[in-house]
Amino acid sequence: MNLAPSILAGERLALARLLSKIENNMQEGLTALNELFPHTGQAHLVGVTGAPGTGKSSLVNQLAYYYRHPIQGQTPRKIAIIAVDPSSPFTGGAILGDRIRMQDLAGDPGVFIRSMAARGSLGGLAQTTASLVQVFDAAGFETILIETVGAGQAEVDIARLAHTTIVVEAPGLGDEIQAIKAGILEIADILVVNKADRPGVESTERALQNMLQLGHPIRNMKRPEDAQDRDDEQQAQAILPIWVPPILRTVATQGDGVSELVRAISDHYQYLHDTGQWKKRERNRLQNELDNLLKDSLVARWRATISKSEYKYILDSLVERRISPHQAVESLLDGGSPGKSF
Numbered sequence: 096m097n098l099a100p101s102i103l104a105g106e107r108l109a110l111a112r113l114l115s116k117i118e119n120n121m122q123e124g125l126t127a128l129n130e131l132f133p134h135t136g137q138a139h140l141v142g143v144t145g146a147p148g149t150g151k152s153s154l155v156n157q158l159a160y161y162y163r164h165p166i167q168g169q170t171p172r173k174i175a176i177i178a179v180d181p182s183s184p185f186t187g188g189a190i191l192g193d194r195i196r197m198q199d200l201a202g203d204p205g206v207f208i209r210s211m212a213a214r215g216s217l218g219g220l221a222q223t224t225a226s227l228v229q230v231f232d233a234a235g236f237e238t239i240l241i242e243t244v245g246a247g248q249a250e251v252d253i254a255r256l257a258h259t260t261i262v263v264e265a266p267g268l269g270d271e272i273q274a275i276k277a278g279i280l281e282i283a284d285i286l287v288v289n290k291a292d293r294p295g296v297e298s299t300e301r302a303l304q305n306m307l308q309l310g311h312p313i314r315n316m317k318r319p320e321d322a323q324d325r326d327d328e329q330q331a332q333a334i335l336p337i338w339v340p341p342i343l344r345t346v347a348t349q350g351d352g353v354s355e356l357v358r359a360i361s362d363h364y365q366y367l368h369d370t371g372q373w374k375k376r377e378r379n380r381l382q383n384e385l386d387n388l389l390k391d392s393l394v395a396r397w398r399a400t401i402s403k404s405e406y407k408y409i410l411d412s413l414v415e416r417r418i419s420p421h422q423a424v425e426s427l428l429d430g431g432s433p434g435k436s437f
């Protein structure tokens with residue numbers, strides 16, 4: 096059965112079914128994705144990342160609630176939430192910190208929540224997430240919130256999917272700022288100090304401020320006259336307005352600071368469009384996806400042409416230091432003939 100038309104017609108059951116097929120790497124999922132792809136490219140992808148317990152789920156919840164119940168005069172947006180938490184499998188409803196809000200969202204046809212645990216999915220978690228995002232995008236969800244635990248490379252890759260990345264910190268989680276360890280601060284467009292009702296907010300803010308200045312010296316030198324002896328492209332970049340990641344305080348359990356966060360998200364969206372960065376990010380994102388898929392497909396295709404024993408022979412030679420890793424690759428690509436002398 097082709098699920099794509101039902102997705103485009105906004106049928107939730109078909110949507111849920113397709114997401115499962117994609118997560119399970121079923122051919123039917125791929126076929127539908129191909130058909131849906133021309134309908135994508137509209138949604139604003141917002142990544143929310145940070146250490147466990149900082150309040151990401153609570154915040155995502157609040158954001159979704161706000162988008163569904165905006166201030167007067169604004170239309171509610173259709174919101175999809177993808178929660179990627181490799182450490183905790185789907186727990187059926189309790190995934191979002193605040194259960195009461197969760198129930199507020201549960202009956203709302205304008206909200207779709209999907210939780211994903213790490214599985215041995217082909218192409219990895221980031222690829223699966225990218226596919227789920229495409230489905231939501233085609234289904235007309237305007238903002239897609241992607242919650243990831245900012246720890247490993249997979250999470251950073253997922254965060255790279257987003258147009259706007261929010262890094263969430265909380266005071267008192269330890270002496271060091273967790274996100275810095277993972278190097279994720281570099282991809283932050285908006286920094287949030289959640290749990291602002293707890294002691295230590297100022298010092299967390301100060302630490303973030305310092306890291307921002309250290310990590311992004313370019314952000315402090317935006318005077319066009321600096322651009323004199325650079326090439327054209329650099330000059331063009333130098334006169335673009337520079338986005339300085341704002342540092343915001345929130346109390347996700349109360350909803351404090353959420354409207355300001357929504358404002359910052361919309362400002363960043365506007366910035367991306369005004370400066371042409373949106374198109375650039377889209378191109379980079381798709382190139383990244385293309386290259387990854389290409390790599391996986393080439394490896395899979397090549398694997399099918401070589402026997403296990405040939406592969407084992409080369410690997411053994413490598414382990415015994417008879418050949419180097421580069422030589423091993425060369426031999427394998429040459430057909431891996433075991434008769435070859437190294």
Ligand SMILES: Nc1nc2c(ncn2[C@@H]2O[C@H](COP(=O)(O)OP(=O)(O)O)[C@@H](O)[C@H]2O)c(=O)[nH]1
Nearest residue numbers: 147148149150151152153192289290346347348
């Ligand atoms: N005091 C306080 N607790 C919060 C706040 N935001 C979240 N929490 C609590 O912190 C815990 C972890 O929240 P959760 O959203 O699951 O964090 P996540 O692991 O980052 O997704 C939960 O018990 C929340 O109720 C906040 O702003 N202030």
Ligand SMILES: [Mg+2]
Nearest residue numbers: 151152190242
């Ligand atoms: Mg969470």
